[in-house]
Amino acid sequence: MRGTRQAPGHLPPREDATGEFGPVPVTAIEQETGLSKEVVRKWEDRFGFPHPHRDSQGNRLYPREQVASLRLIQRLLSAGYRPRMVVGRPLDVLEQMVADVTADAEAGAPDEVKRVLDDIRQGDHTGIRNALTALLRRQGLPRFVKETAAPLSALVGEAWLRGDIHVFQERLFSEALADILREASLSASSSDGHPRILMTTPPGETHILGLRMAEAILALDGACCINVGPQLPAAELVLAADRLDIDIVALSLSLAFPERAAAAFLRELRKLLPEAVEIWAGGMGANRGALAVPGVRFLPDITAAEEALKQFAAR
Amino acid sequence: MRGTRQAPGHLPPREDATGEFGPVPVTAIEQETGLSKEVVRKWEDRFGFPHPHRDSQGNRLYPREQVASLRLIQRLLSAGYRPRMVVGRPLDVLEQMVADVTADAEAGAPDEVKRVLDDIRQGDHTGIRNALTALLRRQGLPRFVKETAAPLSALVGEAWLRGDIHVFQERLFSEALADILREASLSASSSDGHPRILMTTPPGETHILGLRMAEAILALDGACCINVGPQLPAAELVLAADRLDIDIVALSLSLAFPERAAAAFLRELRKLLPEAVEIWAGGMGANRGALAVPGVRFLPDITAAEEALKQFAAR
DNA sequence: CGACTTTTATGTCCAGGACAAAACAAGGCG
DNA sequence: CGCCTTGTTTTGTCCTGGACATAAAAGTCG
Numbered sequence: 001m002r003g004t005r006q007a008p009g010h011l012p013p014r015e016d017a018t019g020e021f022g023p024v025p026v027t028a029i030e031q032e033t034g035l036s037k038e039v040v041r042k043w044e045d046r047f048g049f050p051h052p053h054r055d056s057q058g059n060r061l062y063p064r065e066q067v068a069s070l071r072l073i074q075r076l077l078s079a080g081y082r083p084r085m086v087v088g089r090p091l092d093v094l095e096q097m098v099a100d101v102t103a104d105a106e107a108g109a110p111d112e113v114k115r116v117l118d119d120i121r122q123g124d125h126t127g128i129r130n131a132l133t134a135l136l137r138r139q140g141l142p143r144f145v146k147e148t149a150a151p152l153s154a155l156v157g158e159a160w161l162r163g164d165i166h167v168f169q170e171r172l173f174s175e176a177l178a179d180i181l182r183e184a185s186l187s188a189s190s191s192d193g194h195p196r197i198l199m200t201t202p203p204g205e206t207h208i209l210g211l212r213m214a215e216a217i218l219a220l221d222g223a224c225c226i227n228v229g230p231q232l233p234a235a236e237l238v239l240a241a242d243r244l245d246i247d248i249v250a251l252s253l254s255l256a257f258p259e260r261a262a263a264a265f266l267r268e269l270r271k272l273l274p275e276a277v278e279i280w281a282g283g284m285g286a287n288r289g290a291l292a293v294p295g296v297r298f299l300p301d302i303t304a305a306e307e308a309l310k311q312f313a314a315r
Numbered sequence: 316m317r318g319t320r321q322a323p324g325h326l327p328p329r330e331d332a333t334g335e336f337g338p339v340p341v342t343a344i345e346q347e348t349g350l351s352k353e354v355v356r357k358w359e360d361r362f363g364f365p366h367p368h369r370d371s372q373g374n375r376l377y378p379r380e381q382v383a384s385l386r387l388i389q390r391l392l393s394a395g396y397r398p399r400m401v402v403g404r405p406l407d408v409l410e411q412m413v414a415d416v417t418a419d420a421e422a423g424a425p426d427e428v429k430r431v432l433d434d435i436r437q438g439d440h441t442g443i444r445n446a447l448t449a450l451l452r453r454q455g456l457p458r459f460v461k462e463t464a465a466p467l468s469a470l471v472g473e474a475w476l477r478g479d480i481h482v483f484q485e486r487l488f489s490e491a492l493a494d495i496l497r498e499a500s501l502s503a504s505s506s507d508g509h510p511r512i513l514m515t516t517p518p519g520e521t522h523i524l525g526l527r528m529a530e531a532i533l534a535l536d537g538a539c540c541i542n543v544g545p546q547l548p549a550a551e552l553v554l555a556a557d558r559l560d561i562d563i564v565a566l567s568l569s570l571a572f573p574e575r576a577a578a579a580f581l582r583e584l585r586k587l588l589p590e591a592v593e594i595w596a597g598g599m600g601a602n603r604g605a606l607a608v609p610g611v612r613f614l615p616d617i618t619a620a621e622e623a624l625k626q627f628a629a630r
Numbered sequence: 631c632g633a634c635t636t637t638t639a640t641g642t643c644c645a646g647g648a649c650a651a652a653a654c655a656a657g658g659c660g
Numbered sequence: 661c662g663c664c665t666t667g668t669t670t671t672g673t674c675c676t677g678g679a680c681a682t683a684a685a686a687g688t689c690g
Contacts (some may be wrong), residue, residue, distance in 0.1 A: 036672085042672075047643095085670070123558045171544045204346075226487070228486040229486045240483035340674095342673085352644065353643085357640075357642090634661080637684105638685075642677105642681090642682105647675080647682090650673090652671080656668090
């Protein structure tokens with residue numbers, strides 16, 4: 001996306017005594033929470049929260065703590081809560097609610113997954129990569145994706161939300177997994193495979209791990225996956241589908257991606273694409289309730305994607 | 316950034332006789348041109364352009380033609396023009412200006428590079444990958460990066476600017492090159508290499524090809540490159556440098572990244588990082604005039620990066 | 631011609647209001 | 661009691677018109 005909003009002119013984060021960083025301007029809120037500044041301002045009107053300080057110029061400066069609350073609120077919203085129920089609640093209450101929502105999925109995770117999580121917590125760059133590579137070899141690609149990569153991503157995402165791990169630690173993991181999946185896809189892919197699947201995310205959706213997992217699996221099953229990177233505008237997508245002779249457009253939606261925008265995008269896409277081209281939507285954000293768009297196939301998990309591919313091949 | 320607000324049936328894209336689409340709401344402008352709605356509205360005040368219709372509710376609806384103009388304007392701005400000079404000019408004039416700006420640097424390019432450009436124009440997914448892979452094998456990594464990857468990226472960027480190739484075509488190329496560089500980095504990298512280099516971009520900077528090129532080269536020369544993905548906030552970067560025992564932080568800045576934000580980010584980083592940790596800044600955006608930040612080493616091109624690494628190793 | 635100062639251009643933020651679509655609640659009828 | 665229809669509240673997005681800091685350009689002086 002060419003025109004993503006740039007960092008503001010003056011320095012947002014400022015050191016304070018504790019080594020933490022001071023209040024952040026509204027622009028940073030958008031980046032850090034995914035909530036638009038308009039909505040945050042409206043909440044201020046309606047609920048009295050957040051309650052930012054002001055700089056000398058009258059611009060809002062949000063204390064770190066309120067940003068943390070907003071992040072939790074965003075998470076709860078995407079879990080189905082309405083703003084009225086969560087905006088303005090104290091931080092600890094929100095934390096408890098998030099903890100309830102994301103029950104202890106970690107407890108039930110397999111040992112191998114837990115061990116990788118430890119590596120991530122330690123920030124052990126090579127440890128993460130080695131562990132993942134070893135698991136891939138041991139389990140084989142399909143099991144690796146289903147039993148390791150997918151649950152691990154979910155757990156890491158939750159841990160990040162809970163403030164349990166740092167951004168850079170999540171990045172170390174994401175990059176490592178992306179590398180490994182990419183390599184697996186490359187070695188599995190056949191350029192003349194069938195069907196031809198175009199893989200991308202809607203504009204605004206930056207999470208691509210799910211897409212890479214799907215790519216690896218589908219390529220293994222003989223499809224020709226063409227990845228055009230995240231955030232391809234609808235018009236470009238239609239053009240690409242035509243020029244590249246695409247059978248299926250596969251999209252990945254994360255939970256962070258607003259349902260509204262997702263539905264609108266899918267509906268528009270369905271209208272613009274030829275009927276012969278199928279649309280598959282997967283990812284955590286795709287199995288939310290109201291996302292029923294006619295002519296779009298929803299794939300709640302990797303297994304569903306494999307199934308869909310089998311059915312397609314049968315025709 | 317957040318939801319496209321769209322009524323189920325009637326709002327944005329409406330087919331008309333030509334197969335084109337009808338007026339689009341302001342939200343679509345942001346996605347399609349990368350210009351924020353606030354800026355577009357201000358231009359309407361100040362220059363009388365764009366001049367959208369209104370729907371029954373008073374909301375703006377931009378005719379397709381004006382959207383096209385805005386897209387060209389955006390390109391001209393990123394090429395250095397000021398809004399006053401371009402906003403409101405007729406469509407054909409803008410087209411001419413864009414053509415003039417991106418004169419044919421392509422003419423002087425080597426034949427191999429031209430051939431890849433043709434593949435990109437054709438949208439030949441596998442052709443691009445095969446051509447790049449073959450060139451890498453023939454030239455070896457250092458020459459491939461310096462003589463093929465770098466100039467090719469520049470040419471593709473210009474062609475995109477000119478409207479000569481589509482976004483999805485640029486993406487095909489970027490993904491292919493990223494894959495190839497990634498693989499090269501992986502096979503070259505040693506986890507216990509020295510120095511330990513943390514690679515990322517400032518928040519707001521999404522271009523990473525330059526970083527990947529540098530990574531491949533530096534890894535080949537024995538460094539341990541740790542890539543944490545683009546747009547790592549300064550605070551996280553400092554944390555990561557500490558936990559990962561980093562010697563050098565390498566940043567990539569594109570021309571699109573505003574100089575002021577870049578300088579601010581670098582200054583802040585220099586303040587927050589321990590003195591022992593070096594900061595290297597590379598990419599097209601790094602050799603602009605006023606970017607002299609004390610304690611930051613600027614690397615105008617890949618060769619300079621190699622040189623810097625040699626000097627570091629000598630100490 | 632170069633460093634400094636003034637002016638203009640430009641992007642971002644603000645306040646407070648309006649409105650439609652979505653979510654929710656309530657009532658009516660099989 | 662369940663399901664559909666209808667009224668009410670909630671919520672997100674857009675609007676107008678204005679203020680202001682900073683980047684860029686123009687002007688000034690040594």
